[in-house]
Amino acid sequence: MHSILIGRLRPAGLALALLLAATSAYATNGYFSHGYGTKAKGRGGASLAIADDTMAGANNxxxxxxxxxxxxxGFDAFVPRRGAERTGGPLGQFDFSEKSDRNLFIIPDFGVSRKLSQRITAGVTIYGNGGLNTDYQRGNTATCPTSLLSGGRGNxxxxxxxxxxxxxxxxxxxTLAVRINDNHALGVSPLFVYQRFYAQGLQLFGSFGYSSDSSKLTNNGTSGSQGRGYRVGYLGTFGPVNVGLSYSPRIDMSKFKEYSGLFAGGGDFDIxxxxxxxxxxKVTNSLRLAADVNKILFxxxxSVGNSRDGATPGCNCLGTENGPGFGWSDVLVRKFGLEYAATQNLTLRAGYNKGNNPVGSEDVTFNILAPGVVTKHYTAxxxxxxxxxxxxxxHYMRAPEVSVTGPSALPVPGPVEKIYMNQESLSMSLGFTY
Structure with a gap:
């Protein structure tokens, strides 16, 4: 039986290679996806109490x-449109208006499972997160003196x-799941995480003393980090109603050593x-309604949650133990979905996903780099x-544009900045039973 399972799980190697080659750009509920798996995404991400595919390791x-x-x-063709503006600086020298380049990202996912006995099922799920992604290559009106002197116009x-x-x-x-009896099941997924990061064009923070180590602040190529964690889940059946619970504690990741002068704690970036x-x-044999509530403790x-408030040159600066970060607040997400068996072969889905915007006006400057501010997602x-x-x-998803405006953190008086983002995505997947 063990050899049969290993044989069935060998495609995971191919999926892993594809995911490593893909460039992730999620930015929906913070930097978590609005859902994991094509079916869940079609329901607005609602997935904790519906067993319909092998993305269980990412959900419950x-x-x-x-x-x-x-x-x-499957794969998701994800299109985040994001950008930023600045106005009101001295003589307009720091004004700019620019959209980030690279608006199309292909993000694959994969899962396989096998029933080992009447009550035990094993499998593996491979998926990605992301969303701290911007690429400002050129500008419309950028006239920062630093940019002009260095030839970096548009930064x-x-x-x-x-x-x-x-x-x-x-x-x-x-993932290993055990059905205790007809009404209750438990599951656990050890999580093996690899993340990578790069930053470019942030020299100003070093020039004005806002980094603990300006040599580890920017333009140091791609830095890697590893960590291990787990997710546990419960599924209960009570007549036509299912109840699901899922919990994954903070994952301690190794540090991004090449960016120890950027992220708080000397390059620490835990999940x-x-x-x-x-x-x-299950309202009828054809209609099912679903709702989830998720919380992400950014x-x-x-490095994610600390605000720039109180940051000072040479003291509470980037890279220090409790230095400033992106200033993201916790995100509470409400997901609502339905699915309807229109025919024997066709099931239709629709959903709505609402999360709070994690970025406040006091942290707009740093989030020019990561404007993950969308809140509403409509799906089908x-x-x-x-x-x-x-x-x-x-599945198709549309997230209308959201913007945040606040005072600039640049060391000059007067400028006001705005960040904004809207999103679309289209995913497709194939599923097989055997």
Whole structure:
């Protein structure tokens, strides 16, 4: 049995290689996706109490108990449109208006499961996070004196050359689920995480003494980090109603050594605690409703949650133990979805996802690099059975534009900055039972 399972899980190697090659750019509920798996995304991300595919390791590990022998592979074509503006500086010297380049990202995901006994199911889920991503290559009216002197025209933070950051997180989640009885199941997913990051064009922070180590602040190439954690889950069935619980504590990641002068704690960038509760109600044989509430504790990670308030040159500066970060507050996400079996072969989905904006007006400057401010997500999707053992799923998401305006942190009087973002995504996946 062990050798059979290993054989079935070998495609995970291919999926892992594809994910490593892909460039992640999620920025929906903070830098977490609005949902994991095409079916869940079509329901606005609601997924904690519906066992419908092998993305259980990213959602609720206990769901795998009811998935059986299955294989899923898909991708998301994600389009974040983001940018920033600055006005009101002395003589207009620091004014700019620019949109980030690179607005299309292809993000794959993968899952496989196998029933080991009547009550035990094992599998693996591979997925990604991201969203701290910008790429300011050119500007419309940027006239920062620093940029002009260095030839970096268009850099919104007045550094040398293009400005931007990129964060990618890859999670491999082997999962074991146990059905205790007909009504209750438990699951656990060890989480093996690899993340990488780079920053460019942030020299101004070093020039004015806002970094503890300006040589480890910017333009040091891609830095890698590893960590291990876990996710646990519960699934309960009470007549036509399912209840799901999921919890993943903070994951301690190794430091981004090449950016120890940027992130608080000498390059520390842990993954925050995230937890949720969900319900689904099978109203009729054709109609199911679902709702989840998730919370992501960004504030517990200093490099993400600390505000720039109180930051001073040479003291409470970037890279110090409790230095400033992006200033993101915790995000509470409410997800609502429905699915309707229109025919024997066609299931339709729709959903709504609402989270709070983690960025306050006092932290606009740093978040020019990561304007993850969208709050509302409208989704639709479907699954079509191609055969008794194969199906095609798709989903579309639209997140309307949200902007935040606040005073600039640049060391000059007067400027006001605005960041903004809107998003669209289209995903497709194939699922097979065996």
């Amino acid at each position: 590990p206990a769901l795998l108990a009811d998935v059986g022998n299955r294989f899923d592979a 919104p933070l007045c550094g040398s050359g293009p400005a931007g950051v990129n964060l990618e997180q890859l999670v491999v989640a082997p 925050p605690t995230n937890k949720g509760v969900g319900v689904s109600w 504030s517990e990670v200093a 999707g479907f699954t079509y059975k191609l055969s008794p053992s194969a199906e095609l799923s798709a």
